[in-house]
Each structure stands twice: as structure tokens, then as C-alpha cells.
Amino acid sequence: xxxxxxxxxxxxxxxxxxxxxxxxxxxxxxxxxxxxxxxxxxxxxxxxxxxxxxxxxxxxxxxxxxxxxxxxxxxxxxxxxxxxxxxxxxxxxxxxxxxxxxxxxxxxxxxxxxxxxxxxxxxxxxxxxxxxxxxxxxxxxxxxxxxxxxxxxxxxxxxxxxxxxxxxxxxxxxxxxxxxxxxxxxxxxxxxxxxxxxxxxxxxxxxxxxxxxxxxxxxxxxxxxxxxxxxxxxxxxxxxxxxxxxxxxxxxxxxxxxxxxxxxxxxxxxxxxxxxxxxxxxxx
Amino acid sequence: xxxxxxxxxxxxxxxxxxxxxxxxxxxxxxxxxxxxxxxxxxxxxxxxxxxxxxxxxxxxxxxxxxxxxxxxxxxxxxxxxxxxxxxxxxxxxxxxxxxxxxxxxxxxxxxxxxxxxxxxxxxx
Amino acid sequence: xxxxxxxxxxxxxxxxxxxxxxxxxxxxxxxxxxxxxxxxxxxxxxxxxxxxxxxxxxxxxxxxxxxxxxxxxxxxxxxxxxxxxxxxxxxxxxxxxxxxxxxxxxxxxxxxxxxxxxxxxxxxxxxxxxxxxxxxxxxxxxxxx
Numbered sequence: 001x002x003x004x005x006x007x008x009x010x011x012x013x014x015x016x017x018x019x020x021x022x023x024x025x026x027x028x029x030x031x032x033x034x035x036x037x038x039x040x041x042x043x044x045x046x047x048x049x050x051x052x053x054x055x056x057x058x059x060x061x062x063x064x065x066x067x068x069x070x071x072x073x074x075x076x077x078x079x080x081x082x083x084x085x086x087x088x089x090x091x092x093x094x095x096x097x098x099x100x101x102x103x104x105x106x107x108x109x110x111x112x113x114x115x116x117x118x119x120x121x122x123x124x125x126x127x128x129x130x131x132x133x134x135x136x137x138x139x140x141x142x143x144x145x146x147x148x149x150x151x152x153x154x155x156x157x158x159x160x161x162x163x164x165x166x167x168x169x170x171x172x173x174x175x176x177x178x179x180x181x182x183x184x185x186x187x188x189x190x191x192x193x194x195x196x197x198x199x200x201x202x203x204x205x206x207x208x209x210x211x212x213x214x215x216x217x218x219x220x221x222x223x224x225x226x227x228x229x230x231x232x233x234x235x236x237x238x239x240x241x242x243x244x245x246x247x248x249x250x251x252x253x254x255x256x257x258x259x260x261x262x263x264x265x266x267x268x269x270x271x272x273x274x275x276x277x278x279x280x281x282x283x284x
Numbered sequence: 285x286x287x288x289x290x291x292x293x294x295x296x297x298x299x300x301x302x303x304x305x306x307x308x309x310x311x312x313x314x315x316x317x318x319x320x321x322x323x324x325x326x327x328x329x330x331x332x333x334x335x336x337x338x339x340x341x342x343x344x345x346x347x348x349x350x351x352x353x354x355x356x357x358x359x360x361x362x363x364x365x366x367x368x369x370x371x372x373x374x375x376x377x378x379x380x381x382x383x384x385x386x387x388x389x390x391x392x393x394x395x396x397x398x399x400x401x402x403x404x405x406x407x408x
Numbered sequence: 409x410x411x412x413x414x415x416x417x418x419x420x421x422x423x424x425x426x427x428x429x430x431x432x433x434x435x436x437x438x439x440x441x442x443x444x445x446x447x448x449x450x451x452x453x454x455x456x457x458x459x460x461x462x463x464x465x466x467x468x469x470x471x472x473x474x475x476x477x478x479x480x481x482x483x484x485x486x487x488x489x490x491x492x493x494x495x496x497x498x499x500x501x502x503x504x505x506x507x508x509x510x511x512x513x514x515x516x517x518x519x520x521x522x523x524x525x526x527x528x529x530x531x532x533x534x535x536x537x538x539x540x541x542x543x544x545x546x547x548x549x550x551x552x553x
Contacts, residue, residue: 014415016413016414016415019413019415021415022415072429073429094417095417096417096418096419096423097417097418097419097423098414098417099414099415099416099417100414100415100417101414106417107414145512145513145514145515146512146513147513148513148515149513149514149515149516150513152516163423164423164424164426164434164437165368166418166423167418167419167420167421167422167423167424168368168369168370168418168419168420168421168423168424169367169368169369169370170370170418171367171370172368186513197288200288201286201287201288201289202286202287202288203287203367205287205288207287207288207290207291207364208364208367208368209505210437210440210441210501210505211433211437211501211504211505212426212430212431212433212434212437213431213433213434213522213523213524214426214430214431214433214434216522216523216524217431217522217524219520219522221516221520222516222517222518222520222521222522223516224513224516224520224522224523226510226522226523226524227510227511227513227522227523228513230504230505230506230507230510230523231507231510231513233291233505233506233507234506234507234508236288237288237291237292237295237506239288240288240289240292241292295502295505295506298498298502299502302495302498302499305491305495306495309488309491313484313488313545313548313549314544314545314548315548316548316552316553317544317547317548317552329472331465331468331469334461334468335461335465338461351455354451355451358444358447358448358451359448361444361448362445362448365441365445390452390455393455393456393459394455394459396462397455397458397459397461397462398462400462400463401461401462404461404462404463404464
């Protein structure tokens, strides 16, 4: 598909100083093959509108900064080529369901607060082992597959913008925080199901998800938060029916006995940083 | 804990409604095709048919079970929709109390009607 | 910390309905909600109207006389159609929301295949079953009577 010679960007602008309602502004720029929406925004900022604001960083769909509402869909600006959007103008608005800080910059803090409230980290009793590990926790490839898909989340907020419940309900945690809570609930090394359940069993939990499926369609990384949320519901319902109890977290595996190194495998290069210094924090 | 418990019962009540309401719909609205439980012939809402069903213990039980399950399923669904509109904590509480009280009154009233119709049909 | 006030940008009820370029499941979600509300309103009135049977034949006949006519027949057919859709879609939702029809977590490889694709045959099946039952009901409501 060839990109048109010129393309119109219709961008929603908001100035936090004036606090007047957001308005749409059109910009026409030359289009080149392979041009992404993010490339277009850069061209506009460099040539037409120096005050245009948005958030971006890596330019390759990894950092999760440039989530925007592009032609009515939440997408990453760096991952969206203008050629795939058809021949009309490219409409770019800030992600909905978040307050707008300025132009295309959404306020993602409520999402991160909800994320943090669901304890998205490994919770275990053996603190000594966690902070001074003597080995690694054992995990089979099958156990890894139970949550691996959900670890690819880049916290861009596209799923929250697509979710119908998030469109009205400020209490509901939303797809990203819930998906990440399940990522840890499903981790065989974790023992925090009971801790997370205190929040998940109430209003913030998965009960306001009705499987419209939009979060999974919107996710630019194929994380499928809707799947995580339904699996979480099953776990919680079975827990209520006393049909589920979280298994004991995986223990430390005994290191395999030393074996002769294969001659064709080279040695690892020497460290480029002083690891012993990096481990020392200034406070201790 | 609250929604974990209520949502589980919401699904369970939905399954009960599925069976009992499907039977009710089949009797009342597919009568020309199936002709279930209409011993007097004619329309299912003719008094003779209504009285004939009302005097059976099976229908008394199934009506009360359908009433309770459908009220719970429907009012919990309504509660979900109202909560998702984003009311404040006081309004949420108000919604909960109103729906609980309204559901309770309707259940008592509907169950009484089923029982009274059962008793009446038995005496005739 | 930010010292500016953000502009509220929730989609509101518009975000429930979606519309236009959203997926099939979004429409099923909306329709499930609408049919559920419709059925609930009918059901609450139905409890009151049919309670007349507790007072005997005369009260029953008087009560039924108030809800006869083509408008009520059409309305009852809508209730029947709403029920068959809500029931069929409800079975799908019970299966999906309890994690039984969405497949196991997979390594995301582009083009991504999600749980939505896994349960899609079920969603299509819901539409077919609901449409078939609605046609059968229509036959009974409008042709055989």
C-alpha cells in the first residue's frame, strides 16, 4: 500500500493554562512511505506547531509511552503507520478514560495507583531467601506458560482506553492492573493470592468486566488482559466455593552437579561494571 | 469478598433462571407448537389452564424458585449497571439498600401470590 | 508533581455503546445489557400483574383483559426474543467468564491471536441459536395463533 503524497492530521489540542475545552486543529504535512503517526507528530512539531505536546520515547513499541486515540482506536503512535489508516485524515486524540494533561498527554497516574494497589510483585514468606538468594526458584516451562503472556504488558494504557467499564467507573481497577495481578497470582513462585484477594474480591476486582473483549483487541503487545481477567474470576469463584487453594510457592532448586564445559562454548566476557559496588547502597 | 460472593451467586442464579424460565416460556409462548401443561386446551392464560398449573406442587416450587433466582439475578445485574455509572460511596450504599429492600418485598409478594393461588386452586 | 488541572476525558455512556468500529463482542455486551434491563422491567411488572391469580377467576380475567391486543402481543414477542438472546449469550458468558472457552495463555506472536478469537465460534453460535429460537417463537406468536 502506498502512502498518499500529503496527509492531514486532525489533532485534539488542550492548553492547561487556558483551561478552555479541547479543540481540533488540522495540519497538512508531506507523507513518506513507512511514516508512522509518531513520525507525523514530530514533523508537525518541527515545522508547524512547536507547542504540540505528547509523550514518547523508544519509537519501537517497547516503552509504552505513546498510547493515543488514533482514528477512534487506542493504539501506539510509533506502531501505527499512516498508510494502514486509509485515505482520510488521521485523527489523533489523547487516550480517553484518563484526564488530559495537555494536548495528547494523558494523566496515567490513576492507572498506576490501581496497579500498585493490587501488589503486582512476587509475595513470599521466605524473605531471607528472596533478598539473599542461595539459588533459583524452580519453575517448569509449563508453569511459566501460565503467566508468560501477561508479562509482555508495557503499561501503555490502551486497554484502559478501550474498556467500556473504565469509561464510567472510576473504582474499577481496569484491564492492565487486573491482568498484572493475575500475572503474579498465576506465577508458581508466588504466594500472594490471599493478600491480593482482599482487593480483588470487592469493587476493584474483575467483577465489572463483562467480556466486551476490547482490551485484548486494543493491546499492542498481544497480552490479552481479558483472558487474564477471566482466569482470575475462575480462581476467585473457585476460591469462594472452596475448590481452589493456592499451591505452596516453588522452592529453591538444588543446583545441577557441575559438568564439563563443552569446548565449543566460549567463556562469557568479563563484566563491564563493578557488581560488588553496584550492590552497595549508600544507606548501608 | 462481597462481589466475589455475589457474582458467584449471580451466575448460579442465571443458570437456575435459564432452566425454569425456559420451561415457563415454552409453556406460555410455544403452546401452539409444544402444547405443554395446558390441560384445558385454548390459550395458556385461560383461567382453566392457570388454575390447573397453580394447583400442582411442582409449579408452586418452580414459580417461587424462578421468582427468587430471577429477582436476585436481575437486581444484581441492575446494581452492577448502576455502580458502573460511577456514583459516590453513599449513593452506592443507597442503591444496594433500595434494591435489597425492593427485591425482598417483591419476593415476599410474589411468593405469597403463588402460595395463595396454589391454596385457592386446591379448594376449587 | 503536576501543578496543572487535567481535563476530564472519560468517554461516559458513549464508551459503553462503542459502535461503528468495535468488535462483535462489544455489540453482544451492549445487547446483553439492554435485553437484561428490558427483561427486568417486564419481570417486575409481571410479578404484580400475574399476582391477580391469587384472587380467583374473575380477578385473573380482569387483569388479563388489561394486557391484551396487538401491541401487547408484539411486546411479549420482544420479551421472548430478548429472553432467547439473553439466555444464549448468558451461557456463553458463563463459560467465558469462568475461563472455559478462552484457551490457555500463549506466547504472543504477531499477528496476535487472543481469547476473543478463541471464543468467537461460541459468539457466532449465540447469534445463530438466538435467531433460530426467535423465528420459532415468531411462528408460534404470529402464524399458528
